[in-house]
Amino acid sequence: MKSFTQIDGLVVPMMRSNVDTDAIIPKQFLKSIKRSGFGVNLFDAWRYDDPGFPGQDASTRQPTKDFILNAPRYKGAQILLAGDNFGCGSSREHAVWALDDYGFRSVIAPSFADIFFNNSFKSGFLPIVVEEAVVERFAAECEASEGYRLSIDLAAQTVTTPSGDVTTFEIDAFRKHCLLNGFDDIGLTLQKRDAIEQYEAARKQSAPWLFT
Amino acid sequence: MAGKTLYDKVWESHVVNEDDDGTVLLYIDRHLVHEVTSPQAFEGLQLAGRQPWRISSMLAVADHNVPTTARDAGIDDPVSKLQVDTLDDNCEAYGITEFKMNDLRQGIVHVIGPEQGATLPGMTVVCGDSHTSTHGAFGALAFGIGTSEVEHVMATQCLVQKKSKAMLVSVDGQTGPGVTAKDIVLAIISEIGTAGGTGYTIEFGGDAIRALSMEGRMTVCNMSIEAGARAGMVAVDQTTIDYVKERPFSPSAHHWDKAVAAWQQLHSDADAQFDKVVRLDASSIQPQVSWGTSPEMVTDVNGQVPDPASVDDPIKSEGMQRALEYMGLTPATAIQDIKLDRVFIGSCTNSRIEDLRAAAEVIKKRKVASTVKQAMVVPGSGLVKQQAENEGLDTLFTDAGFEWREPGCSMCLAMNADKLEPGERCASTSNRNFEGRQGQGGRTHLVSPAMAAAAAIAGHFVDVREF
Numbered sequence: 001m002k003s004f005t006q007i008d009g010l011v012v013p014m015m016r017s018n019v020d021t022d023a024i025i026p027k028q029f030l031k032s033i034k035r036s037g038f039g040v041n042l043f044d045a046w047r048y049d050d051p052g053f054p055g056q057d058a059s060t061r062q063p064t065k066d067f068i069l070n071a072p073r074y075k076g077a078q079i080l081l082a083g084d085n086f087g088c089g090s091s092r093e094h095a096v097w098a099l100d101d102y103g104f105r106s107v108i109a110p111s112f113a114d115i116f117f118n119n120s121f122k123s124g125f126l127p128i129v130v131e132e133a134v135v136e137r138f139a140a141e142c143e144a145s146e147g148y149r150l151s152i153d154l155a156a157q158t159v160t161t162p163s164g165d166v167t168t169f170e171i172d173a174f175r176k177h178c179l180l181n182g183f184d185d186i187g188l189t190l191q192k193r194d195a196i197e198q199y200e201a202a203r204k205q206s207a208p209w210l211f212t
Numbered sequence: 213m214a215g216k217t218l219y220d221k222v223w224e225s226h227v228v229n230e231d232d233d234g235t236v237l238l239y240i241d242r243h244l245v246h247e248v249t250s251p252q253a254f255e256g257l258q259l260a261g262r263q264p265w266r267i268s269s270m271l272a273v274a275d276h277n278v279p280t281t282a283r284d285a286g287i288d289d290p291v292s293k294l295q296v297d298t299l300d301d302n303c304e305a306y307g308i309t310e311f312k313m314n315d316l317r318q319g320i321v322h323v324i325g326p327e328q329g330a331t332l333p334g335m336t337v338v339c340g341d342s343h344t345s346t347h348g349a350f351g352a353l354a355f356g357i358g359t360s361e362v363e364h365v366m367a368t369q370c371l372v373q374k375k376s377k378a379m380l381v382s383v384d385g386q387t388g389p390g391v392t393a394k395d396i397v398l399a400i401i402s403e404i405g406t407a408g409g410t411g412y413t414i415e416f417g418g419d420a421i422r423a424l425s426m427e428g429r430m431t432v433c434n435m436s437i438e439a440g441a442r443a444g445m446v447a448v449d450q451t452t453i454d455y456v457k458e459r460p461f462s463p464s465a466h467h468w469d470k471a472v473a474a475w476q477q478l479h480s481d482a483d484a485q486f487d488k489v490v491r492l493d494a495s496s497i498q499p500q501v502s503w504g505t506s507p508e509m510v511t512d513v514n515g516q517v518p519d520p521a522s523v524d525d526p527i528k529s530e531g532m533q534r535a536l537e538y539m540g541l542t543p544a545t546a547i548q549d550i551k552l553d554r555v556f557i558g559s560c561t562n563s564r565i566e567d568l569r570a571a572a573e574v575i576k577k578r579k580v581a582s583t584v585k586q587a588m589v590v591p592g593s594g595l596v597k598q599q600a601e602n603e604g605l606d607t608l609f610t611d612a613g614f615e616w617r618e619p620g621c622s623m624c625l626a627m628n629a630d631k632l633e634p635g636e637r638c639a640s641t642s643n644r645n646f647e648g649r650q651g652q653g654g655r656t657h658l659v660s661p662a663m664a665a666a667a668a669i670a671g672h673f674v675d676v677r678e679f
Binding site for chain 2: 017
């Protein structure tokens with residue numbers, strides 16, 4: 001798995017609540033059997049005026065003028081600011097893959113949907129929860145200042161603004177450990193193979209109908 | 213010491229290992245697999261040179277991409293076809309049980325699991341699909357996972373998890389006539405919001421939930437995720453046990469009594485403590501219709517489209533305004549004045565036999581309104597379709613002008629050919645009214661099967677109790 005340690009990245013504010021996974025990556029692009037190539041269709045219905053379909057030549061698309069990611073000042077953004085309940089809806093990990101493939105490394109929001117939050121860590125992508133007032137302050141500063149960047153340090157669990165203001169965030173210790181080191185969590189789980197086998201053997205005795 | 217919740221009981225019986233910080237390795241009993249979220253997991257397994265841990269725990273079916281028209285010709289769309297073929301190939305390579313597209317048992321993964329008895333009380337059930345919460349209706353702990361976790365379960369039969377908080381949603385008293393499980397769950401989402409259940413496992417209880425059939429309980433648990441909760445559960449009772457009995461994957465006669473004795477413990481203890489309790493009065497729930505682009509944007513059939521200007525929170529008000537623009541609706545429009553272009557009866561929320569019976573019952577020899585371009589019924593599985601045909605429901609639908617289709621996810625998410633055109637408005641028995649969900653630019657109103665059938669006939673929403 002890709003690791004995440006620290007980044008100093010350009011910020012884009014998209015302060016909508018309930019940004020759902022259908023908006024992040026519409027269903028027609030889920031037909032791919034690959035993990036890569038979703039970035040060009042990130043927020044497809046909001047980002048382009050013409051309808052999107054798999055296999056399209058991206059250079060022929062018509063970008064929606066007032067969609068924030070299409071503004072030249074946000075080109076190359078790595079950090080997305082969003083409203084409440086970001087990533088709600090389906091379990092599609094393609095939503096994380098699309099954000100990652102586009103170039104984002106982190107989303108900062110007051111809250112996330114559980115499955116999206118959980119999926120993020122699997123791609124070395126960091127969802128950061130801070131209070132709504134803090135996200136709104138970042139967004140206001142960002143809108144006021146072209147080229148606004150935030151510095152994220154996972155080890156220190158901090159987000160630092162250009163003026164040096166530091167906000168701390170919480171993260172589960174196990175997830176932090178895996179993310180900092182880029183660990184493959186299947187490999188970690190398989191180190192507990194004996195425990196899984198013991199559990200299974202006991203369960204076959206107590207609930208044999210689960211093993212037929 | 214306080215008693216245990218249903219969630220505590222199922223969770224604790226699946227803990228393989230627990231670290232000091234509460235990180236748990238949780239054993240998974242049933243892994244349901246479909247074509248959209250599995251190919252990258254199979255590929256990961258192959259690249260790492262790993263084998264599936266327990267193939268007998270897996271059951272696979274293609275549902276999202278399959279056509280709902282005649283299937284003799286196969287799948288037209290080459291990209292969809294490749295995804296379905298990839299599932300077939302992977303299942304064949306590993307010896308995983310799969311119901312292929314032309315198998316009578318094929319259907320929506322969340323319909324066939326229970327139908328086959330592959331979902332049992334007290335199990336942990338996962339699938340790379342957020343509506344896996346459906347299976348919690350059986351007193352199982354069932355939740356959706358992403359593709360990396362699909363691979364993790366394939367390789368280890370476990371997931372790394374932390375226990376969530378427990379919420380009780382108690383729907384007390386009895387619902388009135390014409391009020392269904394769908395109306396109950398939409399009313400719950402309206403009450404607690406689409407993020408109300410985030411971080412929780414919800415147990416649905418109370419007289420109104422106990423009175424539901426298994427189909428109704430599945431409808432309620434199915435939409436737990438629309439309330440933000442990955443998992444929803446209902447305690448086991450005789451209704452559960454009667455449903456499970458003598459299904460293909462259910463315990464054999466040899467194990468049956470022992471299984472039932474274990475299942476009868478699957479309810480929250482009287483003194484169990486929940487982190488949050490929400491109570492709704494069932495008698496106050498009316499038939500529901502969603503008006504916006506989030507499942508919490510829902511109101512009574514006798515209500516009207518709300519006014520964003522009446523909401524103080526600026527982000528919420530802007531969200532409502534954006535939703536109304538997308539939906540092409542203006543504040544104070546009566547819900548019953550909203551006219552429909554299409555009607556969709558189907559999805560993992562509402563495509564079981566009871567749903568089709570409820571829809572058919574509304575028709576009473578009437579016809580789909582001439583202003584409705586298309587009304588379609590998509591059964592949840594081949595077996596549901598067969599059962600409905602045995603009862604003559606297909607004829608009731610087709611005589612009225614509904615299309616009678618082959619089983620699959622269909623227009624719930626429009627990954628196959630069934631979709632709305634831009635600007636079209638649909639009464640849908642599915643679970644999500646997000647922008648573009650049923651086709652780019654399409655406008656979705658979530659309702660019960662009876663309300664959808666009535667809307668098809670009237671051409672606009674009507675109160676099914678007076679229809």
